[in-house]
Amino acid sequence: MTEVTIDKAEDKVNEITEKKKRPRRKRREGTLARREAIAGYLFVLPWVIGVIAFLIMPLSNSFQYALANIKMTPKGRIISFVGYQNFTQIWFEDASFPTTIWGYVLNTLLSVPVIVVFALIIAMLLNDKIKLKGMFRLIFFLPVIVVSGPVMGMLADQGAATVPSMNVTLITGLLEGVLPGSLVTAISSLFENMIMILWYSGVQILIFLSALQKIDTTLYEAAKIDGGSGWECFWKITLPTIKPMLLLNAVYTVIFLSNNEQNSIIVMIQDAMFAASQGYGYASAMAWLYSVVVTLLVAVVAIVLMTRKDAYDRQVAKMKRKHRKDAREVRKIRRRNRRNEGKIASTTR
């Protein structure tokens, strides 16, 4: 009885392991491959040096600064280690930083969908067969060329950043009854700087446009033959196809908004850097906190828009799981066999 089961198990083991038994020779790198690799290293060498000198070293220095108090004296810098005091000071004693950063998070979370949806709409309009396509593209891309901190500041000061004849106070008044205060200010500032926000969508429009142009038109024809309307085509064909671009654009927008000179936190950091009472250490701590927040925002956006696995991917994952399970079973059976063989040997002796 036991021998029968052992035989069966052995068969199964052979069956499963047969696939893996293909001879896999470890290929050694030839001289050509090695020479190519060396050439590759030489080509990217400037970048590697740059990363070490301008990314990794400053990063570690900045971390060191963040935990220290730096005094500038005529003799040089005096760095005294103070631990996490900078952070506690920023977070608990300075009222301005937490409120500013909270406002920034709200603003970004509100404007990213606006920018991305708006860019998508314009890209779809431009993707239609229209006349003067070149001229419209010229207009929508123009802001990318002129947008810069001082120019935006000048225009915003003059009130050129609001859509004319849009009554912001009315909208604010309406919202105040329904929503909490901080959200209302964020939304009203969104409306106030509507044009500026629209101006940030130039690159995104182009990215969407080139993605839209690459969609296979036969898909739409097939859908139309099956009686799909334009609305259905958008949700079932256009949107799933350009979903990776949606993610790309959203992340790009978050980064753009965060690293923008108009951003009040960036101005704050710079001010703190040269302020007598605060200095480099304080500013570094601020920058670290800020970059953590930005990274979190990027992560949130990425998770929300991450492409879900389609049926094929799910199948692959399932098969992989099954293989792993099989392999585990094989190991188990082998172990049992060995044990049983030992037992049989001992009993026959």
Added chain:
Amino acid sequence: MKGKSQAQLDRLKRYLSHPSVNKEKIRKFFLGSKEKNGFIKQLIVYGLLICIGFVYLYPMLYMVSKSMMDLDDLLDTSISWIPSTFNVSNFTQAATAMNYVKTLFQSILVAGLPTLLNVTVCSVIGYGFARFEFRGKKIMMGLLIFSFILPPQITMMPTYVMFSDYGLVGTLKAFLIPSLFGQGLKCQIFILIFYQFFRQVPKVLIEAAQIDGAGYFKSFLRIALPSAAPAILTVFLFSLVWYWNESYLTELYVTGIANKTQMGSLSTLVVQLKNFATSYSSAQYTGGVTQNNNESIQMAATLLSILPVLIMYFILQRNFVESIDRTGITGE
């Protein structure tokens, strides 16, 4: 007479029985058919495009219109768009205050030299990533993306300290040295553009060159680089525009914000615009300008500072917009 009217009547009858404009045609005209979009849809599309286009252009139009107004026009509430006289004095005042000609050349220098370096270095690095396989490439690419996401403020302070230790702050070298090592302004994007582009260059072509005796660098210079003209153009234009518009880092590194006494050694138009109020009042003090600062002059200064890039954009706009498509910035 009677015959004529009879003929007319006949025509009318024929027309009524087979009208050239029937219900079907009207429907087709407004709602469209399979081949052609209907009138209503076209109306909506063009209407939307024109409305949004106007909103996009509104600040620019506002700027142009305001910059030409003199003080009377500004105060006159009946004038909102078209100034009563074409007024150039705003521009001359703003130009004197900004020291326009000198600053323009300095801006071209400050934006142009790092851009040239960016193009050269990023193309080499992008080729290295695209063409060769070596250990650690994936980690390096990950680091590249990471450095794009990271806010520049975090590395700004130590870099500033380093530059000031070596005495680079206040000179153009503070921009040139990072871009020499592929760490200039938004260099990550440029490296990625070149990476995407060089991956599309068939490997066989380069291997053929190598069989004919070209070394790695020669085959890059002779085969890969000439075919990358669109990518080079894209990187050149964007780098130029981004350096031109960068005021924060320029002010920090090149003009030197900490020691104001050194200010003025190198400056750009955008930085001048940022500090326009102070520079205008100092120009007024020395007698360079006569008028008081007002919004017209500010708008004139804004227009003057972006005019060079605007002109470049209108000349090269086709390259600007289409190059993004060709270089595959979107990343397949």
